[in-house]
Amino acid sequence: MSGPGGIVIVGAGQGGFQVAASLREGGYAGSILLLGDEPVPPYQRPPLSKAYLTGKTDAVGLQLRPESFYADHRIAVRRDAPVVAIEREARRVRLAGGEAIPYDHLVLATGSRNRPLPVPGADLAGVLQLRTLAEADAIRARLAEIRRVVVVGAGFIGLEFAAVAAARAIAVTVLEATDRPMARALSRPMSAFFRAAHEAAGISFAFGAGVVRILGEDGRATGVETADGTVVPADLVLVGIGVVPNAELAAAAGLAVDNGIVVDSQLLTADPAISAIGDCAAYPSPFAEGAPTRIEAVQNAVDHARCVAARLNGRPAAYTAVPWFWSDQGPLKLQIAGLAVPHDETVTRGDPGSGAFSVFCYRGGHLAGVESVNKPADHMVARRLLAGRIPLAPQEAADPAIDLKARLGAA
Structure with a gap:
């Protein structure tokens, strides 16, 4: 596929970049605009909440490729080229300044944005989120001066940041x-x-804690009030x-949207000239029994991108990659293969007390996902088990005497 408009990719994150790179790797000769x-x-x-905050990498180190690439x-x-409209009949996108850009094929890699906290005081200085480089810069600039942090939300990003803050002897409440x-x-x-590990590192948790407002003085956040009237002091609220x-x-633009842009098994929307990938796309995942699934993961964005690039280069195929995720929280590396939630049975392989073990999650008797901490070998085996649909009974997963790599070889 190559015409006067070429391929236009909206979104210059991991997925958008990978579409462009994979198109060229696959032999696409037309124009590509990111x-x-x-x-x-x-x-x-991903490094924004970890290596970048700790100073182990800088803005140049974050770049996906040098500019010469x-x-x-x-x-x-x-x-700084936000797209404000898709004009499907004319096959063009319009930028905020009014400029119209034609396309032969459009790839939407628009990603996602932080969910806002809908309470009074959320707009105070010192109430921050962490998704973009600018947001990470704002946090990094304050780390040396703060003593108390409140993290609202015990998800991956919140706990990654909490671990960084606690390692700097900052008092952290989640x-x-x-x-x-x-x-x-x-x-x-x-x-x-993970709760026990973070608590051992000095992080405090409050569960069932609904936030009702952010308190402040002189325009700056000073604490968080929860539904039961508890006030937790804070110099910074993440x-x-x-x-x-x-x-x-x-x-x-009239495309179907249902918790993401609806696409088919090849990541194509109902418009044959528009694909969607990554965080913004809801696709029929074979690991969710074909249900529309939206996954927020680098792996998903990259593999989506490669799938779309292959199709545009004349090699169409359904997207069937095994989902996998990771999160570095202090000394703990969490890796997840598959879609472990929901599940109805779990078995543990290894000793949690050692700080290195895995939990195998089953749904309807079949392996749905594997969660591993500091056990990269388990994670790699799990990805291959799931990709090959290789049966593994719960009692086998729990038995350390059973060699999972050998099971792969036998299969």
Whole structure:
């Protein structure tokens, strides 16, 4: 596919970048335009809450590729170029300044945005979120001067940041509306392990804690009030209560949206000239019995991108990659293969007391997902088990005498 409009990619994150790179790797010769709405080159987001906050990497180290890469591969990148409309009949997108850009095929890699905290005081200075480089810069600039932090939301980002803050001897309180950390993504045994590990590192938790307002003085946050009247003092409030898919652009253009931009098994919308990938796309996952699924993960964005690039290069195939995730929280590396939630049975392999073990999650008697802490070998085996649909009974998963790699070989 190559015409006067070429391929236009809206969104210059991991997925958008990978579409462009994979198109060239696959032999695409037409024009490629990558439109980003931030003023910086395409960069990685996962290190923002970890290595970037701790100073182990800088803004240059975050870049997905050096700027020379784009020129060498004839990929045009435009920064600060937010798209405000898709004109499907004319096959063009319109930028905020009014400019119209034609396309032969449009890839929506618009990602997601932080869910806002809908309480009074959420707009006070010192109430921050962590998704973009600019937000990470704002937090990093304050880490040396703060002594008390409240994290609203015990999800991945909130706990990654909490671990960074606690390691700097900052007092950290995590407020979570549910009854355990990372409840949306983890089994109860793994949630319990992470709660205990974070508490041992000095982090305090309050569960079932609904936030009703942010308190402040002179325009700056000074604490958080919960529904039971408790006030937790804070020099900084980090809000991490999930994300919302950036699907409004697609909806305004008449494309189907249902917790994300609805796509088929090849990540194509109902418009044959428009694909959607990554955090913003809801696709029929074979690991969710074909139900529309939206996954917020680098792996998902990258593999979506490769699938779309292959199709545009004349090699169409359904998207069937095994979902996997990771989260670094202090010395703990959590890796998840598959879609472990929901499940109806779990078994533990290894000793949680050692700090290195896995939880195998089953749904209807079949392996649905595997959660591993500091056990990369278990994680890699789990991905292959799930990809090959290789049966593994719960009692086998729990038995350390059974060699899982051998099971793979036998299968």
